[in-house]
Amino acid sequence: MPFSNQPQKGMQDDFPWDMAVHNRVMGTIAGLLRSFHYEEYDAPVLEPLELFAAKSSEELVREQAYVLRDRGDRELVLRPEMTPTLARMVSQISRERPRPYRWYSIPKCFRFERPQKGRLREFRQLNVDLMGDDSVHSDLEMFLLVKGLMASFGLAEAGWRIRWNHRGALNALLGHRGFSADEQKAFYWLIDRVDKIAPEAFGATAAEKLPDAPKRAFLETYLANEDVSVLLAWLREIPETGELCGRLEAFQRLLGSVRLERAVYSPRTVRGLDYYTGLVFEVYAEGESIHRALFGGGRYDKLLDLYSNDPLSGIGFGMGIYIFSLFLEEAGKLPKVEAGDSVLVQPLGGEESAVFALQVAEALRAAGRVAEFSVYSGGVKKVFQKAEARGFTQVALVGDDEVREKAYSLKNLKTGTQEKIPLG
Numbered sequence: 483m484p485f486s487n488q489p490q491k492g493m494q495d496d497f498p499w500d501m502a503v504h505n506r507v508m509g510t511i512a513g514l515l516r517s518f519h520y521e522e523y524d525a526p527v528l529e530p531l532e533l534f535a536a537k538s539s540e541e542l543v544r545e546q547a548y549v550l551r552d553r554g555d556r557e558l559v560l561r562p563e564m565t566p567t568l569a570r571m572v573s574q575i576s577r578e579r580p581r582p583y584r585w586y587s588i589p590k591c592f593r594f595e596r597p598q599k600g601r602l603r604e605f606r607q608l609n610v611d612l613m614g615d616d617s618v619h620s621d622l623e624m625f626l627l628v629k630g631l632m633a634s635f636g637l638a639e640a641g642w643r644i645r646w647n648h649r650g651a652l653n654a655l656l657g658h659r660g661f662s663a664d665e666q667k668a669f670y671w672l673i674d675r676v677d678k679i680a681p682e683a684f685g686a687t688a689a690e691k692l693p694d695a696p697k698r699a700f701l702e703t704y705l706a707n708e709d710v711s712v713l714l715a716w717l718r719e720i721p722e723t724g725e726l727c728g729r730l731e732a733f734q735r736l737l738g739s740v741r742l743e744r745a746v747y748s749p750r751t752v753r754g755l756d757y758y759t760g761l762v763f764e765v766y767a768e769g770e771s772i773h774r775a776l777f778g779g780g781r782y783d784k785l786l787d788l789y790s791n792d793p794l795s796g797i798g799f800g801m802g803i804y805i806f807s808l809f810l811e812e813a814g815k816l817p818k819v820e821a822g823d824s825v826l827v828q829p830l831g832g833e834e835s836a837v838f839a840l841q842v843a844e845a846l847r848a849a850g851r852v853a854e855f856s857v858y859s860g861g862v863k864k865v866f867q868k869a870e871a872r873g874f875t876q877v878a879l880v881g882d883d884e885v886r887e888k889a890y891s892l893k894n895l896k897t898g899t900q901e902k903i904p905l906g
C-alpha cells in the first residue's frame with residue numbers, strides 16, 4: 483500500500499459515530515457550565531511562539547510544542563494549552579468589560595507527548611476560567627464545577643477525588659527555609675514527578691536536582707505529611723503569613739460547609755505550569771485503571787502582565803475530553819446515542835415517483851422530521867433491510883399509486899405497520 487490510511491501517531495480520526503457520542507458529552511458539559519453562567523469563547527490554533535515561551539512551562543514549550551514557521555518566516559506554535567491565549571484575549575477587553583468573566587472553551591491542543599492511555603498528541607481540552615475575582619468563593623466554585631460535571635453524567639462521588647494544594651503556601655515555606663529560586667524550581671519539579679518516577683530511582687534523581695541534603699530531608703518530611711493542619715502549623719511559624727493562613731482556614735471551612743468530601747489536601751499536587759500562584763488542584767479517578775489526572779488547574783495572579791499592569795486574578799482548569807470519556811466509559815456512563823427518529827423516502831417507480839419523493843422528503847423536513855432521499859433501488863424487502871441496518875425507524879414509500887393519490891405509504895420498521903398519509 484503506497485499510503486497509510488492511519489492518522490498521525492497520537493492523533494485520532496473522529497468518525498460520524500464518534501462525533502455523535504462526543505457531541506452528547508459536550509452538550510452535557512456545556513449545559514452544566516451555562517447553568518453556572520459561563521460563556522463560550524474560541525481563538526486561533528496558531529500563536530506566536532514567544533507568547534508561550536513567556537507564559538507556559540519551559541518543558542511544554544521546549545520539549546512538547548509543535549513549532550512551525552509560516553511563509554512570512556514567523557515562528558508559531560500549535561497551542562499546547564489555552565491559558566496564554568486566554569490572557570491575550572482578556573487583555574483586549576479587561577478595561578472596558580465589567581468583571582468577573584466566566585468563560586469556557588473546548589479547543590484542540592497539541593503536545594508532542596509519548597502517546598499512552600488518556601494522552602494524545604492532538605486532543606480536545608475543556609478550559610473553564612473565572613477571572614476578575616480572587617476570593618475563596620471563586621476558588622470553591624472550581625470544585626463545585628467539578629462536582630457538578632461529575633454529577634451531570636451520573637458519576638458516583640466515590641469514583642473520583644480532587645487533590646489540592648497551595649502554591650503561595652509552598653513558596654512561603656520554601657522561602658523561609660532558604661531555598662534559592664533554582665532550588666524551589668527543583669523542589670516543584672521533583673514533587674510533580676514523584677508519582678511518575680520509580681521509587682528506587684527517585685532518590686538519585688532528587689540528589690541530582692537538589693544536592694543540598696537538609697533541603698532534600700525537608701522534601702521528604704513535606705511529602706510524608708498529608709494533614710493540612712500540619713502545613714498550617716508550619717506556615718504559622720513564618721512571619722507575615724497571617725493572611726495566607728486565614729485564607730487557607732477559610733477555604734477549609736468552606737469545603738466543610740458544602741460537604742465536599744472528595745476534596746483532599748495533597749502535598750504531591752503542585753502542577754507543572756509556571757503561572758500558578760495560589761490554589762492548585764487536580765482531579766483523579768479512584769481505582770487502578772486511569773493514572774493520569776482528569777482535570778488540572780489553579781489560581782494565577784499575573785495573567786495580564788505581558789500586556790499591561792492591570793492586576794487581574796483568575797482561577798481555572800483544563801480537562802481532557804479524551805481521558806474524561808475513558809473515565810465515563812469505564813464507569814458505564816458514556817452517553818448512548820440512540821438512532822434518531824429518521825425516515826428514508828423511497829421512490830419505487832420511474833422519474834415521476836422520484837420527483838414526488840423529493841417533495842415528500844421536503845414536506846417531512848418542513849414538519850421537523852429527519853428525512854433522507856433514498857438512492858436505493860430493488861425490491862421493497864431489500865430496501866427495508868438496508869434501512870434497518872442504517873438505523874432508520876420508518877420508510878416512506880412512493881410508488882405510482884402514491885403519486886396519483888398525492889400521498890406516501892409510511893412503513894414503521896419497529897412495529898411493521900403501514901399507513902397511507904396524504905401529502906400536505
Ligand code: HAM
Binds near residue numbers: 563603609755803
Ligand atoms: P494541564 O494540566 O497541562 O493544564 O492539562 C489539563 C488537562 O488536560 C489534563 O489533566 C488532561 O486531562 C488534559 N491533557 C493534557 N495533556 C493532554 C494530552 N497530551 N492528551 C490528552 N489530554 C491531555 C493546562 O493545560 C492548564 N492550561 C489548565 C488551566 C486552565 N489552568 C487554568 N486554566
